[in-house]
Amino acid sequence: MDRLRQRADFLAVANGARVNSPAFVLQSRGRDDSGPIRIGFTVTKKNGNAPERNRIRRRLRELVKRLDPVSMQPHHDYVLVGRRDALSRDFTTMLDDLRIAFTKPARHTAKGPNKGQVTGRGPKPDPSPDPRPDPSSGPAASRKPD
Template sequence: MDRLRQRADFLAVANGARVNNPAFVLQSRRRDDLGPVRIGFTVTKKNGNAPERNRIRRRLRELVKRLDPVSMRPHHDYVLVGRRNALSRDFATMLDDLRIAFTKPARHTAEARGQRPGRAAATSRKPD
């Protein structure tokens, strides 16, 4: 399992399917290549200061380490978006939530938002 590190990869996954949970949001996207499963982690600034965001990110990384890789679909990219509730939620409950999120049929966000599937979401970049 590899890590997502490029902003473009995170944006591509953001346009994919989404499963909401109290402590995190799981975003996923199928890739056309035969590479390994890749996963990324992100926590926005509205979830707290830097130490709190880092603690949320560490908890999410530990969840993925303890999860069996068989539950992840091959040739997919995943992004776990941390929520503030991840700080206080029981770790075993979060692990169960993650297992369920990988088995749930996810809804596609482009359809849910009323966008066309191939269209990119708005980015935070300022126009030139």
């Protein structure tokens, strides 16, 4: 098992399927080559200061070490995105969550110009004219300032 290190690889996996958990998000993407399974770890700044982020990252790495590689699909890239709950969540519970995340069918989210929004839905514009009077006409508009 190799590590993901380049930003382009992380971005490619971010466009793939994802499974949510309280302590992390598992992103996955299949590859067309015959290379090994690759995994990356990321924790954003909103999860705390540098020591807290490093502790989250270390816990995620240890989870993957203890997980049997048979549960991962060959020729896939994975990214574990750490969440703040990874600091306080029980380690065995997180390990069970990770096992479940690898067996759960992943939900694919489209990333594009609409950022996953379904087109053709949402509020429709009201075709009726505005019933309020135009402020530029009327008695107040004809008065001159003093």
